[in-house]
Amino acid sequence: MPRITFLEAIQQAQAEELERDPRVFMMGEDIRCNVFGTTTGFVERFGEERIRDTPISENGFIGAAGGAAMVGMRPIVDATLSSFLYPAMDQICSIIAKSRYIYGGQARLPLVIRSCMFYGNSNAAQHSDRPYSMFMNMPGLKIICPSDAADMKGLLKAAVRDDDPVLSFEDGTCWINKAEVPDDPDFMIPIGKGDIKREGTDITVIAIAGGVNVALKAAKQLQGEGISLEVIDPRTLVPLDRDLILRSVRKTGRAICVDPAHKTCSAASEIAATIVEDAFEALRAPVLRVTTPDTHLPFSPHIEKPLYPTVERIVAAARRLVGVAQPA
């Protein structure tokens, strides 16, 4: 299998779906000039009608994706950075999430809204958002946030073919990571199915997006101390693979939720609550969250980097759960 990057996986998924289905088209700000390498060669291959540069008008073109979907198209919107979804909250929450419901099933909105979570690179608070949990609180939106190239490709292709609106949150810390990715044009990862990225016996670590890679590093480090982490990547936040998480926690009896988003009302909080509600009898220790604290993200790298979940914080949380003293 070819080894490709996360960004190349996005490019491949889009190209294959544009090739397969004439109803698929793309729009977004400056997508023709291929800023991040996810639309390489698209204008030449698919034409300017299907690869559309938009005005800087997120509420306008994201809402237009909703309208186009309602009349039978299958738009992929590239919203660039997830921070740019905020101007479009009106259309995402009031139109895209609710039209199917409020009109009693008359509307169908097959569309994908892609955005990158561009954190950890001194872009300051307005460009560093990881806002998926805000949308988890809005019924009617499916949410994918994979952590490796194969899952990215498979989930994005599944999202394009899904008949419901899907938000794709793409973690910038994963962009250049390579993985073996199938080149079968029908390769897909089912939306709503999590994956065990590393099997273990002592503690279940449920990690979101780029947090998965940090958790895997922590697991490797703790292996040397005789602490075995099972790392689960839900891959999809809505619908959430609760069964996979609960099965693992019932096996290990301990859980840490790792989430690069802010702590309050995070995906980590939702997962922790689910574990406490449905697997309380299996727990041998409190459920812990390792998240970004509820402060904004500063520009200066010296004070930005330690705010995200780190290997050190996950290791410390794991030691606490199994009762190993922290090194002085």
Add this chain to the structure above:
Amino acid sequence: MSPIGDNDRRLEKYRRMQRIRQFETKAESMHAAGEIPGALHTYAGMEASGVGACMALRDDDYMVGTHRSHGHPIAKGSTLRPLMAELLGKVTGVCKGKGGSMHLSDFSMGSLGETSIVGSGGPVAAGAALGAKLQGLDRVALCFFGDGASSEGAIHEGMNLAAVWKLPAIFVCENNRFGMSTPTSAAVAGEHVADRAHGYGIPGVIVDGQDVDAVEEVVREAVDRARAGKGPTLIETKTYRYRDHAVNMGRDLTPRGPEHDDWVARDPIDLYRARLLADGVDSEDLDAIDSAIADEVADCLTFARDSAYPAFEEAFDHVFVDRLPIPADVAAHV
């Protein structure tokens, strides 16, 4: 004879305006009696605006409307039974009882929503027009919005997008002089909403919103232009809302001035009836239409009252294509 002057079409315009008026008159009294839950925003006084615009559309053209949603589907040709059932929250309602008075959207008639977030239909209409264009269809998308919505960014973004991409869209601002309690003069900078068209390099047209023929004529020109690939038009229908922002609120929040009587004196249905009679239409033919509509309204009411409420499962359907399960702790207490 021009399409606007064609006799059957003229009677159809009269019929649809009467249908809206009688449907809403009945709905208002039922709302007062407590039979219709929620808020009820009526279209009375504005019938010529919706009917004139929709008569310029084909059945397969798209339309997006507003929370003042009763007039638009009837203007586009919807039948009354699913609309009245929706007002009563019944499963036979056009939205299966999940939309109610603010969302009477009939997709079978080309509607893509009657959306109750002011201005939010603008991008949807632009997107539907884009979809039609990409599919090589010659359909157009018409967006109704109010004078209040003219201050919303979504409307501007929708118009700008439609203009820059030359999409087959028509933006119809139904200026009924009030955004809830706020007069247009206190909310809209510049004299006319239609003047804003210049900023997008598209035609801006003002029309007497009480004259159904005049509205149809300007919308038809805009539709022809849109179908010909020449892009969108902004039309402002100058009209008037007779009733409160929402009826039966206890008091009318709308600051009425002396012009109120002038507007009521130019009732769109009365004006059109007088024109038809002056043009030689037999008054008995118009009376027969009025009476047939009274029967339709009585029939839709019986249908709605006899219909069942939705099963509880319906609350979990249509969030996604696949129905959600009812959570066990909720199901145990239904």
